[in-house]
């Protein structure tokens with residue numbers, strides 16, 4: 331879903347496919363809940379997201395394959411200018427569900443208020459030794475636009491070390507949010523303590 335304040339240039343930028351953008355959401359990708367995953371409560375008391383929810387594989391998932399597209403509100407993300415929402419606020423700035431879609435064009439996708447199962451993917455830190463999946467930019471063949479997806483880590487020597495050997499049924503799907511996410515988190519919590 332596009333934010334109404336996305337500019338014409340930003341809409342145009344989303345329609346340009348970089349030659350190296352190989353990952354795709356296929357044109358026949360089914361609508362509705364995915365049969366590949368389940369959203370489940372985290373009941374393991376040692377899990378850092380205990381009492382929250384997480385995303386789990388409902389079937390074995392092949393290395394490198396699309397698990398679920400990442401849906402959300404596609405919005406401008408330049409805090410100095412156009413990130414204001416229709417009411418004049420900055421609703422996406424503090425979201426824990428916001429991912430870059432096109433940094434050059436200042437476009438991000440935020441699943442905090444509108445999204446699908448992908449918004450329940452947790453970070454691997456404290457939950458597992460390594461991630462088994464990743465957020466990956468892709469080309470959405472249904473819309474002819476850039477998109478974001480959760481993909482199983484690809485197979486391959488380096489990738490197997492990182493967890494890229496496919497995902498077993500029942501396993502939690504875990505990505506890396508990146509160090510930046512947690513640094514920002516620490517910064518915000520130290521600011522609120524002061």
Ligand SMILES: C[S@@+](CC[C@H](N)C(=O)[O-])C[C@H]1O[C@@H](n2cnc3c(N)ncnc32)[C@H](O)[C@@H]1O
Nearest residue numbers: 378379382383426427449450451452453454455
């Ligand atoms: C995109 S949401 C993931 C879904 C979330 N667990 C839920 O039930 O809505 C991101 C939030 O999940 C929590 N989370 C995810 N991975 C975590 C981890 N490894 N350690 C601590 N909290 C985590 C944090 O609260 C974070 O802000």
